[in-house]
Amino acid sequence: MSSQITVTSPLLPDFDNFSEVLKEVWASKWITNNGQFHQKLEAALSEYLKVPYISLFTNGTLPLLTSLQALRISGEVITTPYSFVATTHSLWWNGIKPVFVDIDPTNCGMDPDCIEAAITPNTTAILPVHCYGNPCDVDRIQSIADKYGLKVIYDAAHAFGVEINGKSILEYGDLSTLSFHATKVFTTIEGGAMVMHDEATKQRIDYLKNFGFESETEVIAPGINSKMDEVRAVFGLLNLQQIDAAIEARHKVALKYRATLRDVKGIRFFEDMQGVKHNYSYFPIFVNVDEYGMTRDELYSKMKASGVFGRRYFYPLISSFSTYRGLPSAAPENLPNATRIADEVICLPMHHLLTEEDTDRILGLIVK
Ligand SMILES: *Cc1c(COP(=O)(O)O)cnc(C)c1O
Secondary structure (H helix, E strand, O other), rough: OOOEEEOOOOOOOOOHHHHHHHHHHHHHHHOOOOOHHHHHHHHHHHHHHOOOOEEOOOOOOOOHHHHHHHHHOOOOOEEEEOEEEEEHHHHHHOOOOEEOOEEOOOOOOOOOHHHHHHOOOOEEEEEEOOHOOOOOOHHHHHHHHHHHOEEEEEEOOOOOEEEEEEEEHHHHOOOEEEEOOOOOOOOOOOEEEEEEOOOHHHHHHHHEEEOEEEEEEEEOOOEEOOOOOOOHHHHHHHHHHHHHHHHHHHHHHHHHHHHHHOOOOOOOEOOOOEEEEEOOOOOEEEOOHHOOOHHHHHHHHHHHHOEEOOOOOOOOHHOOOOOOOOOHHHHHHOOOHHHHHHHEEEOOOOOOOOHHHHHHHHHHOOOO
């Protein structure tokens, strides 16, 4: 039996480099609370991502929770069922009612055509996801938000380094959040960040992620603890040196997948979008059972049986989990595209270490 191919593989810094830099952390005896490497990583990410203001977090879920607190979002928030559960859970943890709207099959992001009908007097914000790193229709979402006086928070967990016409995708909306979890393109093991657009907001967010402390004696709000420590900041700084090469390796895999799959009837996938710099974080394929002659789950199991572990991101839909399925907006009839796509999707293995041999083996299972 040949070796297993997993859907992802973490980007790891060279161990000797890592331990070398950790000696400095040990020597300083400053291991968390805005240490020197934390500051260096914020500065380096600000430059790399082309965003003037960024605040590091301890994972990608806490910036979501904190963004809703920071903007004092309440009542109802319009969001997508086609994401990782953390998106909707962040609303739940803030006592906010999620209102699900359908997605656009061409990018798997929120369908702007569905937003207006979901707005009520209680709506305060829109929480879309740049799913698979595909930019949402940011201009239309913003114009609806402006028309109704709503805030926009983007869950950009998949969108590290993604740009539209040279501008970071993180510049859109009021706030954006990132995840640096081990499974993401750029990782600090666990980690995340929030991107904002002015110094005053960054200052407030930095207080909020440290219990709300403004000074030794002053607490400005019921903040939380979500500070990134020095060990993970070092991990991130070293990974940043190899992120471009990792994304290029993913790009090559994507090109190869596309070249072969273009000739396979019943398998849909995404091409690059015009003007967009992609990060190749995921390679979802969508299986049309009638044209392909096999269901998604049959193909998924066939791959698994030969040691190729794709993932059904995002199946099941968030709206189908017990916490949310009783909501009127969670009804499958309200979410026809998301419901169909959740039944068609398999994310193929996608990471920087995949070899030609790996991709040949994966494609061999799909091409008939
Ligand atoms: C990974 C992910 C998160 C959560 O990030 P963590 O770092 O695991 O807390 C949130 N939203 C989306 C869309 C994600 O993929």
